[in-house]
Amino acid sequence: MFNHQFANISKEKILLPIYLPVLLAYIFQFNPVTSYLIAWFGSLMIFYWTILSPVKYIQLDLPLTRQIMRPIVLTQLVFAGFMCSTSIFYFMDHLGYQYLSRPNNQIFIANVQTENIAACQRYCLIAHAALVTGIISATRLDLKIKYIFWVDTDKILIQICGFAYLIGLVLSRVSAVVQFSYMFIFISLFAGSLTLVKGIVKKRPNLVAIGGGVFLFNLVAATLSGYKESVINNLLILIFLLFPYYRKAILLISIPLICLLIYVLPTLANTIRSQSWSGEATAEEARDDAYDALTDEDIANDIHETNWQFLTNRLSEINMFTQYVEHVPSAHPYYGFEILEDSFYALIPRFMWPGKPNTEKLSMERVYEANVANRLSSVSAKTRPVVDGYLSAGIFGVFVSMLIYGYLTQWLCNQAESLFGGYEMGCIIVFNGIFQQLWRGNNWEFLLNNILYGYVLLIVLFNILKQKNILVRTLPDEEHTNQSFL
Numbered sequence: 001m002f003n004h005q006f007a008n009i010s011k012e013k014i015l016l017p018i019y020l021p022v023l024l025a026y027i028f029q030f031n032p033v034t035s036y037l038i039a040w041f042g043s044l045m046i047f048y049w050t051i052l053s054p055v056k057y058i059q060l061d062l063p064l065t066r067q068i069m070r071p072i073v074l075t076q077l078v079f080a081g082f083m084c085s086t087s088i089f090y091f092m093d094h095l096g097y098q099y100l101s102r103p104n105n106q107i108f109i110a111n112v113q114t115e116n117i118a119a120c121q122r123y124c125l126i127a128h129a130a131l132v133t134g135i136i137s138a139t140r141l142d143l144k145i146k147y148i149f150w151v152d153t154d155k156i157l158i159q160i161c162g163f164a165y166l167i168g169l170v171l172s173r174v175s176a177v178v179q180f181s182y183m184f185i186f187i188s189l190f191a192g193s194l195t196l197v198k199g200i201v202k203k204r205p206n207l208v209a210i211g212g213g214v215f216l217f218n219l220v221a222a223t224l225s226g227y228k229e230s231v232i233n234n235l236l237i238l239i240f241l242l243f244p245y246y247r248k249a250i251l252l253i254s255i256p257l258i259c260l261l262i263y264v265l266p267t268l269a270n271t272i273r274s275q276s277w278s279g280e281a282t283a284e285e286a287r288d289d290a291y292d293a294l295t296d297e298d299i300a301n302d303i304h305e306t307n308w309q310f311l312t313n314r315l316s317e318i319n320m321f322t323q324y325v326e327h328v329p330s331a332h333p334y335y336g337f338e339i340l341e342d343s344f345y346a347l348i349p350r351f352m353w354p355g356k357p358n359t360e361k362l363s364m365e366r367v368y369e370a371n372v373a374n375r376l377s378s379v380s381a382k383t384r385p386v387v388d389g390y391l392s393a394g395i396f397g398v399f400v401s402m403l404i405y406g407y408l409t410q411w412l413c414n415q416a417e418s419l420f421g422g423y424e425m426g427c428i429i430v431f432n433g434i435f436q437q438l439w440r441g442n443n444w445e446f447l448l449n450n451i452l453y454g455y456v457l458l459i460v461l462f463n464i465l466k467q468k469n470i471l472v473r474t475l476p477d478e479e480h481t482n483q484s485f486l
Helices: 011-027 032-052 074-085 087-098 104-138 153-171 175-202 205-225 228-242 247-276 283-294 297-314 318-327 338-346 359-369 385-419 423-434 444-467
Strands: 147-149 471-473
Touching: 011 032, 011 104, 032 074, 032 087, 032 104, 074 087, 074 104, 087 104, 087 297, 087 318, 104 318, 104 385, 153 175, 153 205, 153 423, 175 205, 175 228, 175 423, 175 444, 205 228, 228 247, 247 297, 318 385, 338 359, 338 385, 338 444, 359 444, 385 423, 385 444, 423 444, 444 471
Parallel strands: none
Antiparallel strands: 147 471
């Protein structure tokens, strides 16, 4: 049992200080640039205070470095990092435009836009604070591990890699259950990555070969998909799992690697999408053309422009957020419970309601209404949880929705760990595999669907493994133990 004399002093003492940047950002809202910077740095302060500070509120069963796959670290870093930190590129680009020599009317428009950007950053900071409040509120220092694996976990990991991927492939061909296929494929990816890490740490070539094969297969498939996020997710999983054992090496390798990905992925993804998605070439041919483009010195300027567009308008979604803020409530009243009602409709299986509206089209309506995307375009620009919270009830909607989001995320992790033997299998494999979508979030219609049916899958898997005596009930005096990592 890990212990730290300064950790976990109280939930209140860790939570109250994270709202200080929120207060300061609103005090200085008369100066949009200052207000934005306070809100932006406020998120960095929350990261430090809740993850690295001596008074952080974390479970004491494992050292911090060996529980970074839990929501307080992984989900917070990915979700809040994407939501709050990436906007700095857009803001820099905006300020560069503002201070160019322009007619007075354009400068005035830029100032109004600066106020909107600052307002959106404050909403993001509130969302970050609420997310962390929800996660910490649901954290249980005395979490009881009710079931443990009664078989060799190395062996079961290898079986999970294969069976989960095969099930995912089968389900991907059945439209009614396609969402479960993604969950099984992610379970396989996490199991394969963990197997690879176990093999490296324990110096077991068989585990390295099996886990490495699964990881590389998924990574190659990700490069062919045309989605930047798929490649990044694969590498993030491996980086987070290896970090506890090779901290300096991982930091030295991962930071340049992430910078390299930011440089090459936009061009790589754009080329693959433009060719393979249109049918002009196979995914493999499109990928080869993309690699050739990256090494062509004649189009270096185009690559730089593509990358800057990615950093300012794709990596961050604050530009779209400002458009929603301009539209609601001035041109459209707050949606109230309308988005939530649509989300509950989306939970009803189509075989029970053949005439159910298409969830994708339904969720895109508010995108079209705010003129974020044109109805004639094929782009999918769905909202994120913070935006849906704002559209529903302004600042109150942002806070309440993200508070629930954080609480549910940690509660689901608690359930997975309690029923699947603790951190290694419960959190890393089951929770993150099934609920990987919670890392970045989605609009409410898809998010609630993922949470409900993900939990159903969690319970089904638990009952199957329990009936086969792979999972067995712990004795009452053993309920507080957690199976050690590796």
